[in-house]
Amino acid sequence: MSTATKLFEPYKLGPITLPNRLVMAPLTRNRALAGLVPNPLAVEYYGQRASAGLLVSEATQVSQQGQGYQDTPGIYSKEQVAGWRKVTDRVHERGGRIFLQLWHVGRISHVSLQQNNQAPVAPSAIRAKGKTFVGGTFADVSEPRALTLDEIPGIIESFKKGAANAMAAGFDGVEVHGANGYLLEQFAKDGTNKRTDAYGGSIENRARLMLEVAKVVAAEAGAERTGIRISPVTPANDISDSNPQPLYDTIVDGLSALKLVYIHVVEGATGGPRDIAPFDYGSLRKRFAGAYIANNGYDFELANKVLGANAADLIAFGKPFLANPDLVERLQRGAPLNAPDKATFYGGGAKGYTDYPVLGDSLQAAQ
Numbered sequence: 001m002s003t004a005t006k007l008f009e010p011y012k013l014g015p016i017t018l019p020n021r022l023v024m025a026p027l028t029r030n031r032a033l034a035g036l037v038p039n040p041l042a043v044e045y046y047g048q049r050a051s052a053g054l055l056v057s058e059a060t061q062v063s064q065q066g067q068g069y070q071d072t073p074g075i076y077s078k079e080q081v082a083g084w085r086k087v088t089d090r091v092h093e094r095g096g097r098i099f100l101q102l103w104h105v106g107r108i109s110h111v112s113l114q115q116n117n118q119a120p121v122a123p124s125a126i127r128a129k130g131k132t133f134v135g136g137t138f139a140d141v142s143e144p145r146a147l148t149l150d151e152i153p154g155i156i157e158s159f160k161k162g163a164a165n166a167m168a169a170g171f172d173g174v175e176v177h178g179a180n181g182y183l184l185e186q187f188a189k190d191g192t193n194k195r196t197d198a199y200g201g202s203i204e205n206r207a208r209l210m211l212e213v214a215k216v217v218a219a220e221a222g223a224e225r226t227g228i229r230i231s232p233v234t235p236a237n238d239i240s241d242s243n244p245q246p247l248y249d250t251i252v253d254g255l256s257a258l259k260l261v262y263i264h265v266v267e268g269a270t271g272g273p274r275d276i277a278p279f280d281y282g283s284l285r286k287r288f289a290g291a292y293i294a295n296n297g298y299d300f301e302l303a304n305k306v307l308g309a310n311a312a313d314l315i316a317f318g319k320p321f322l323a324n325p326d327l328v329e330r331l332q333r334g335a336p337l338n339a340p341d342k343a344t345f346y347g348g349g350a351k352g353y354t355d356y357p358v359l360g361d362s363l364q365a366a367q
Helices: 003-008 040-048 078-093 149-168 183-188 203-221 244-257 281-287 300-308 319-323 327-333
Strands: 011-013 016-018 022-024 054-061 098-103 131-134 137-140 173-178 226-230 262-266 291-295 314-317
Touching: 003 300, 003 327, 022 327, 040 078, 054 078, 078 098, 078 149, 098 149, 149 173, 149 203, 173 183, 173 203, 183 203, 203 226, 203 244, 226 244, 226 291, 244 281, 262 281, 281 291, 300 314, 314 319
Parallel strands: 022 054, 022 314, 054 098, 098 173, 173 226, 226 262, 262 291, 291 314
Antiparallel strands: 011 016, 131 137
16 A cells, blocks of 8 residues: 555655645635634634645735635735734644635625725626625625726735735745636636737736736745646636636646746636546646645545556645544544534634544534
């Protein structure tokens, strides 16, 4: 069972040695406080999961304009940086490593979250068929407006500042959110980008914003501490592209040239079928010089198979980490896993957040 142990082998990710190859995927939990500052409970939540090879924080907006859901934390104010510093301190005290995910939702937002109830922004003024979480309920996303050419440098700058703030908050690195139908992917895919300027039309033009953001973030945080998340074929948030393979081959060539430390790839439909559309993920792996983090529907068996075939370097787990703070130990021991409580995923307090039992607890059900 040589492959069975590969998940628990160390891995050198840029300047950081990970003790195992399990990554905790970013998981939105909608528990930020006033001022969109991380909840003190988040200190315990991330600290409990510090045995992961790498933690990636929940998606964190780089500006007020970048917010799309209620109670998601930001990384653009002094108070937010101070709140995140408590999280990174706890993770480091417990021997862990954590990257912050930098986020701009683009059109997946609601006027009630925008300054002066303005329209959310997008590459083109096309409303998504989708919902967001505002006012304690799910509501249709608002009609967006197209960003003007002279606004785009400000978007890039907000990511750069977010990266600087993340490093000031003590994160070990940052992950650019280029996936799941949010702003950078909206620019990349032709279902959402109908522009005719330098950011629309050709694959190179549509890939431009994602690569420009990756470049400034890498310059700020260090390329060896910068990763990016991509989702070539996901339909999440009403996103689509007519020909994703050449688009993502081009994007990954550009990311590799920037010497980013990893690509974090959602294989298939986010949180859904892995085989939703044909796509050659091996092509991305070959093209990219850094680490390949595989994500979407992984369990112990699939993780071992993929690592054993050298089709990925690291494996991201989402819901299993949400419900099992000690996932690494449980998988090592072959122990049963806690089932996640979906009713507590978004919003709320400690229940379904910091109260899942660990091995050795009086295995009292968290539900």
